[in-house]
Amino acid sequence: MRTLATLLALVAVAAAFGQSARSLNNEGVDAYEDNNFADAEVNFRKGAEREPKLFEPSFNLGDAYYKQGKYEEAIRAYQEAAAKTQDKGRQAKAWYNVGNALLKSDKIKESVGAYSNALKLNPDDRDAKYNLSLALSKLKNQQNQQNQDKNQDENKDDKQDKNQDRQKQDEQKQDDEKQDQNKQNQDQENQGDQKRPQPRENELTKKEAERILEALKNNEKNLQEELRKKRGSTRWIEKDW
Numbered sequence: 137m138r139t140l141a142t143l144l145a146l147v148a149v150a151a152a153f154g155q156s157a158r159s160l161n162n163e164g165v166d167a168y169e170d171n172n173f174a175d176a177e178v179n180f181r182k183g184a185e186r187e188p189k190l191f192e193p194s195f196n197l198g199d200a201y202y203k204q205g206k207y208e209e210a211i212r213a214y215q216e217a218a219a220k221t222q223d224k225g226r227q228a229k230a231w232y233n234v235g236n237a238l239l240k241s242d243k244i245k246e247s248v249g250a251y252s253n254a255l256k257l258n259p260d261d262r263d264a265k266y267n268l269s270l271a272l273s274k275l276k277n278q279q280n281q282q283n284q285d286k287n288q289d290e291n292k293d294d295k296q297d298k299n300q301d302r303q304k305q306d307e308q309k310q311d312d313e314k315q316d317q318n319k320q321n322q323d324q325e326n327q328g329d330q331k332r333p334q335p336r337e338n339e340l341t342k343k344e345a346e347r348i349l350e351a352l353k354n355n356e357k358n359l360q361e362e363l364r365k366k367r368g369s370t371r372w373i374e375k376d377w
Contacts, residue, residue, distance in 0.1 A: 157187035164196055173203040184216075191221045198233060207237040228258035232267070239271060244278055247271045 164179030177200035183193035198213035211234055218230035235250035251268035254261060 157183045157190060157193065160186060161190075161193050161196065164193070164200070168196070168200060168203075171203075173200050176200040177204065184213075189220055191217050191223075191226055194220060195226075195230060195233075198230075198237075202233070202237055202240075205240075207241045210237045211241075224257045228254045228261060228264070231257065232261065232264050235264070235267060235271070239267070239274075244271055244275045248275060 160179045160183035164176045164183065167173070167179060168176035177197065180193050180197035180200055184190065184197055187193065194213050194217035198210045198217060201207070201210035201213055214230045214234045214237070218227045218234075221227060231250050231254040235247045235254060238244075238247035238250055248268065248271045251264050251271060254264040255268065258264070
């Protein structure tokens with residue numbers, strides 16, 4: 137970043153525009169050189185307000201902001217300074233410092249534009265060329281990292297989708313196995329029912345036998361009729377009583 141030392145020779149030019157603005161600007165330079173950037177900021181800002189058309193106070197105010205890490209404020213101050221002069225050299229200095237502040241703010245793509253503006257105004261600025269090269273390198277690395285992160289996110293999403301599909305397949309398999317087990321259990325129950333003794337057609341139950349025996353005692357003819365109903369044919373039963 138360009139230092140305020142390059143501006144000290146310019147302060148004398150400002151004298152014609154007003155003694156108060158020049159005094160404020162000089163006091164700001166003294167504070168700046170003592171690393172008292174907060175006081176420097178106050179003086180440069182007052183000088184810029186006193187003489188809004190002056191380049192030096194606005195440019196120096198940008199430097200004071202920059203040293204305090206107030207990069208957004210520094211960018212605005214430098215841009216205002218560039219608009220206050222028709223001198224391409226001064227404009228180039230302002231845009232160079234805009235690029236520095238943008239780079240500090242991790243606004244790499246924007247810093248490339250600022251350094252490009254500086255070089256358009258002063259193609260021989262070696263510092264601007266170097267910083268532009270640095271910014272382009274950072275921009276390329278940033279884009280590569282973004283692409284890598286994007287690919288990782290896509291792979292992560294794809295992996296999650298596959299895991300979800302696999303989970304659904306496992307759940308479906310479990311459901312199928314459960315249904316098969318239920319069916320197998322039902323079949324076994326049905327087979328068990330089939331193995332249990334079932335009353336055969338025309339087979340006498342205990343109650344029926346008792347009723348028939350009772351009828352036999354009363355009337356043998358009635359017994360034959362009962363047997364005919366159960367067995368479908370008439371035959372005699374040999375009695376054992």
